[in-house]
Amino acid sequence: MDMIENRTIDELSVGDVAESERVLTRQDLALFATASADVNPLDVGTGTGGEDGDTAGAEPADDTDELQQGIAQGMWAGTFLSAILMNKLPGPGTRHLGQTLRFHQPVQIGEKIRTRVTVAAVDASSGTVRLDCECLNDAGETVVWGVAEVRAPAEKIRRPRASLPARRKSAHGVRFAALVDRARELDPLVTAIVHPCDDLSLGGALAARDEGMITPVLVGPVAKIEAAAKAAGLDLTGLEIVDAPHSHAAAEAAVALVHEGRAGALMKGKLHTDELLMAVLDKSRGLRTERRLSHVFALDVPGQDRTLFVTDAAINISPDLDALADIVRNAIDMTIAIGVDVPKVALLSAVETVTGKLPSTLLAAAICKMHDRGQIIGGKIDGPLAFDNAISPAAVAAKGIISDVAGHADILVTPNLESGNMIAKQLIHLAGASSAGIALGARVPIMLTSRSDTVDARIVSAALAKVFYHWRRQRPLEAG
Template sequence: MPEMMENKTFDEIRIGDSATLTRTCSMDDVELFGVAIGGLNPTHYSLESAEIFTRGGKIKAHSMWGCSLLSALFGNELPGPGTSYRSQDITFTAPIDVGDTVTVTVTVVETLPPHDVVFDCLATKQTGERVYTGRARVAAPTVKSVQPRIQLQEASLRRRHHVFEDIITSCSGLTPVSVAVCHPCDQVSLEGPVEAARLGLIEPILVGPEAKIRQIAADFSIDISGLRIVDSAHSHDSAEKAVALCRSGEAEALMKGSLHTDEMMHEVASREKGLRTSRRISHVFIMDVPTYPRTLMISDAAINIYPSLEDKVDIVQNAISLAHVLGIEQPKVAILSAVETVYPKITSTIEAAALCKMADRGQITGALLDGPLAFDNAINIEAAKIKKIVSPVAGRADILIVPDLEAGNMLAKQLSYLADAEAAGIVLGARVPIVLTSRADSAKARLASCAVAVRFAHARRVKNKAIAAE
């Protein structure tokens, strides 16, 4: 592309002059155009909607996106800088699919003094199929201009944070769930459950040294009046008593306070007095990623350090159960590795293939599984197409199953700090859902974690009633 822009004045333009622009339509183009015009037609953003409403079942660009290329061509090339649009009359003959390469050609057919020019307009796809034809009229510049080509700002898409708000809102109308809050002995860990109680999400039972809890409440003006407090001697005693409340049924969920995660989880995992079930305990991050068009779940990034294949079966099934609770009827599960092919020297690719076959055999149920998939192929449709991956999961994953804790932890934190994502966390596979919060969590993320536990506890109530009725 030349570094300078030179226009053609009205006096320089001749019948038959022409210019051409070629552009490949990406999903970002479609979404940015939609943001600019406020267009809400789901066929431009959702493959599921496109499959229902459009020919060929592909996501379509807005027709006017293709037409807007005319404006770029007139302003950049012919006549160039100083051009003003007068009118256009366009007939559309074919849609533009995401991934199509569109070539737009304009040819001068008439000049109308003092400075109007009429163009024939033609847009075709890479197949030669016509996208639109018509005519446009512009006011050509009368002043000659040669200037450096303008460098436009780079634009990127960020989806609004709404995943957590939707989860919290979905709990309205549900009865609050009793939650044993284990050792809430600092400002952050006490404010979270108190705020969740204020919103009607939970009924917290504060388990910890009573005098210390009351002092923190007084120091930071936290209203704990009316909340039950179970006194304990120290953090280990808090963990033991909080787990006991859950084991007895007095509490339907467990929430971590200011003690270390390992200290609480040691009591949870106790064979004699803990909350173990036949299923492996695992952690799920629920991510609100502005650059991803759906809720994204990552497991396991906090509990199982180097899970075996057998462990991963439960990790996958736990995540699927949570997705169902959150309203995702058939979640798409991507089993991640460094590559998308089975490679004997990379164990995670072998395990990914085994998990998918286990799903085929009914050993894992309730979801679509595919793997191994590299991260880019799992969350980006265009990356999957480049690799020629044909899969209902690739590019559309709801759940990412990571090879080990290190990979999952780094992935979740990279999304948080580099992609402006927020993360809520919950532990599943125990007798009750367990809310694990971090000091770095935002207030909304803490509330979302509580809301997820509430949804899960209510789903468990419904399941237990159905079992009892049988």
């Protein structure tokens, strides 16, 4: 058992030293921001970059922003000085009286920081100790320097070192947590991570592995993958890496792994979505089925009694009737796979009446009739329905709509990508929804992760893919 032991006031001498080392990761900054309530993107290193292979983040806007970032990351380093004081020198039983720190330069993500405290003065009569404190970067340069004053313990203390929980606290909602717990009971899904050449995609894949969701196979340039791992402080020991010279080749190699039976899912890394889908949809070597490929967003919305699914907000720009039918089929399969016995599907438009002036209402009516005729099976379908009529029983009552779906929809089918994307992001950013999602209709589920996805979103997306994969193994993909 790992033990920690203090140094009493009688055991301390001028010149005594204690040190520790730690690599700054993006996740460290995110956790620091959560604990300190400082969620400035500059401070946590998230940047403002877009999706699908855009740059990792915007440069600081000016010298003030750069200084702010440096101070925040320097403060992260400063917390480890306190950790040494409380755990090593003097150690358990120490009372922190005061500390003054100066931040000399920024700490960069991926940089190893050595923190050191040195006893500068000891006053045995009062039990106070003054210690010089400093943090050094890889080059031996001082990034933080200061002085701490403590009251050292008078009695010897030796106890087991407290450890962090084996499973970190999840930020996702109750229903997502239940989904992850269910997925954990299944065998990990071997997943090809396509071009994981940045800390977000690589760290997300490893987090999903640590949660028992997937067994990742990294596909991309080995040198870039290893450099990304080093910069983020991630350990690749034991992971299979399939070398591919660039992102296009990585997408093709990942698809080939599926054909070889070496992968049961794909996860997008740092490449454009169209690069990955080009390989997936290749007519001769891709992963096509009789279904149209479509994306399903899963949203755990605070205040709602069920998970909402929005489709398609990522792949099909303006689907025709045949494409829309497959979008509905894929979404029904997804919700049944995760345990919704009879999913309720609402086909959205601006109104709840059929009119030739709004083509989306005609498509909705046609989909409903296809369901009536058995061309689309599973669940209950109604439409057209406006958004409020789909999810609000009060709105349904006010308009006198008679429907098994209206007011209680599980699946929201949008008429085009723009409206779907806006609905999903409004629920995320205004309603505080936790989000995840996968693309369906190919031979294997595909996690089309975005740069804005949190680690938890990537874990839940992996849980969706895993549950769907194991469900579909018991049931072949059908056209109707």
